[in-house]
Amino acid sequence: MSxxxxxxxxxxxxxLAGASLLVLAGCGxxxxxxxxxxxxxxxxxxxxxxxxDVFTGLGDQLEAEHPGLDVQFTFAGSSTLATQxxxxxxxxxxASADTAQMDVVADLxxxxxxxxxxxxLEIAVPAGNPGGVTGLTDFADPDLALAVCAPDVPCGAxxxxxxxxxxxxxxxxxxxxxxxxxxxxxQLGEVDAxxxxxxxxxxxxxxxxxxxxxxxxxxxxxxxxxxxxxAPNPAAAEAFVxxxxxxxxxxxxxxxxxxxx
Amino acid sequence: MPxxxxxxxxxxxxxLVLPLVGLVxxxxxxxxxxxxxxxGVGEALRLSLVSATLATLLSLLLGVPLAxxxxxxxxxxxxxxxxxxxxxxxxxxxxxxxxLFLVLGRQGIVGRWLFEATGFSLPFTTAAVVVAETxxxxxxxxxSVEGAxxxxxxxxxxxxxxxxxxxxxxxxRVTLPLVAPGVAAGAVLCxxxxxxxxxxxxxxxxxxxxTTQTMPLAxxxxxQRDPEAAIVLSLVLLAVSLATLLLLRGRWLGRGAVx
Numbered sequence: 001m002s003x004x005x006x007x008x009x010x011x012x013x014x015x016l017a018g019a020s021l022l023v024l025a026g027c028g029x030x031x032x033x034x035x036x037x038x039x040x041x042x043x044x045x046x047x048x049x050x051x052x053d054v055f056t057g058l059g060d061q062l063e064a065e066h067p068g069l070d071v072q073f074t075f076a077g078s079s080t081l082a083t084q085x086x087x088x089x090x091x092x093x094x095a096s097a098d099t100a101q102m103d104v105v106a107d108l109x110x111x112x113x114x115x116x117x118x119x120x121l122e123i124a125v126p127a128g129n130p131g132g133v134t135g136l137t138d139f140a141d142p143d144l145a146l147a148v149c150a151p152d153v154p155c156g157a158x159x160x161x162x163x164x165x166x167x168x169x170x171x172x173x174x175x176x177x178x179x180x181x182x183x184x185x186x187q188l189g190e191v192d193a194x195x196x197x198x199x200x201x202x203x204x205x206x207x208x209x210x211x212x213x214x215x216x217x218x219x220x221x222x223x224x225x226x227x228x229x230x231a232p233n234p235a236a237a238e239a240f241v242x243x244x245x246x247x248x249x250x251x252x253x254x255x256x257x258x259x260x261x
Numbered sequence: 262m263p264x265x266x267x268x269x270x271x272x273x274x275x276x277l278v279l280p281l282v283g284l285v286x287x288x289x290x291x292x293x294x295x296x297x298x299x300x301g302v303g304e305a306l307r308l309s310l311v312s313a314t315l316a317t318l319l320s321l322l323l324g325v326p327l328a329x330x331x332x333x334x335x336x337x338x339x340x341x342x343x344x345x346x347x348x349x350x351x352x353x354x355x356x357x358x359x360x361l362f363l364v365l366g367r368q369g370i371v372g373r374w375l376f377e378a379t380g381f382s383l384p385f386t387t388a389a390v391v392v393a394e395t396x397x398x399x400x401x402x403x404x405s406v407e408g409a410x411x412x413x414x415x416x417x418x419x420x421x422x423x424x425x426x427x428x429x430x431x432x433x434r435v436t437l438p439l440v441a442p443g444v445a446a447g448a449v450l451c452x453x454x455x456x457x458x459x460x461x462x463x464x465x466x467x468x469x470x471x472t473t474q475t476m477p478l479a480x481x482x483x484x485q486r487d488p489e490a491a492i493v494l495s496l497v498l499l500a501v502s503l504a505t506l507l508l509l510r511g512r513w514l515g516r517g518a519v520x
Contacts, residue, residue, distance in 0.1 A: 145384075190368060
């Protein structure tokens with residue numbers, strides 16, 4: 001199979017880790033000590049693709065607060081990340097887009113995974129809404145070109161749940177492998193509508209218009225987060241989790257369209 | 262056997278075969294029957310075999326003449342042409358899928374016109390699966406056939422021409438029989454590549470059970486939810502393709518045509 005290389009951070013991460021350790025050794029410990037212990041070295045965060053923009057910003061912020069800390073992210077589908085962690089990937093923190101994938105690695109968590117934010121489905125249409133889509137019931141129209149996520153991934157499971165709530169039989173033309181692939185079909189103008197997350201609509205910019213629908217609130221996606229028991233850098237992991245949970249992190253998530261659970 | 266050849270050869274066999282052994286060892290054998298009986302498995306397998314075969318036929322129809330042009334004609338810029346038509350070999354298939362959208366999608370250069378005139382849109386149809394597989398797999402056939410044409414003795418063609426055959430007759434009656442093993446080998450390579458195609462297919466044709474979900478797509482999506490079931494699906498695809506290739510080799514291709 002091709003496409004989707006799972007990680008692109010290996011070599012550089014190791015190099016940077018070495019460099020950071022040298023920096024730490026050189027600087028001593030005066031500026032990096034916190035209540036949680038020393039925060040420095042390399043922090044490896046595995047996070048759901050939808051968190052890309054917010055977490056990258058928070059990572060930069062944490063690096064600024066702790067000279068000598070290097071935050072490395074792997075963003076991918078939650079199920080892919082859960083599989084990699086199960087196979088021994090050296091992650092410190094795991095943030096999943098739904099509780100089902102967090103349950104997969106529950107035995108490997110250092111603490112009880114807790115929900116830190118949420119997301120809701122939204123209808124995405126190409127700019128100008130060429131298909132004249134008005135709401136969820138349009139997904140039952142066989143004449144429209146429609147994309148949803150495959151039921152095997154979190155956004156597809158959520159889509160099936162809202163269709164069941166509303167009582168319509170959806171007529172999608174394609175079940176995409178992840179939410180960004182569904183969004184791409186909208187951006188290319190190849191479908192009239194796709195069911196994606198509200199945050200994806202916001203991240204897509206002017207190519208895509210969002211149509212919120214009230215039933216989305218009945219099936220919110222909850223995002224849990226945990227430090228892993230085998231974390232190579234637990235002190236930095238705790239610092240990152242604290243940043244995400246506290247006011248600043250929560251504000252950044254709200255700004256990006258996430259919902260407080 | 263000389264050791265400098267034997268040792269690397271054994272390493273190569275281990276490298277290529279051990280992952281396969283891993284799949285066989287890790288497969289959930291007690292529940293394999295239940296996994297195979299699940300709805301959609303037969304459908305995905307049938308769709309894979311049909312679309313890969315259609316893609317191979319389409320590649321033969323278009324690719325053999327192209328190989329002839331590359332090997333035999335005196336067209337200027339043949340080297341550039343050869344480089345261009347083998348681009349799909351190096352292009353990441355996902356990019357190939359997006360490129361197909363830009364030409365054949367309903368907003369594409371050609372597809373837009375087709376959509377406006379007829380209301381037909383190619384993406385998300387079984388035809389789109391065949392198109393995506395042909396795009397990725399045809400270069401394998403072209404390269405094989407071109408190689409066979411270059412290796413073939415051109416004096417037979419010259420003799421046919423001397424005896425009064427025109428170029429089309431020469432191609433049909435002399436050249437094609439001469440390179441038949443090369444064409445067969447290329448077709449098998451093309452079929453195998455089409456059968457395993459993932460990136461261009463899931464991008465351009467999408468994924469819908471019964472219409473566009475081939476086995477590689479079914480394997481990838483099942484892997485998200487149930488890795489053991491995905492292993493079973495992979496083994497089915499492997500078994501069917503191996504059986505087909507062995508059967509073909511025995512029946513039609515003769516010895517030495519296919520590796």
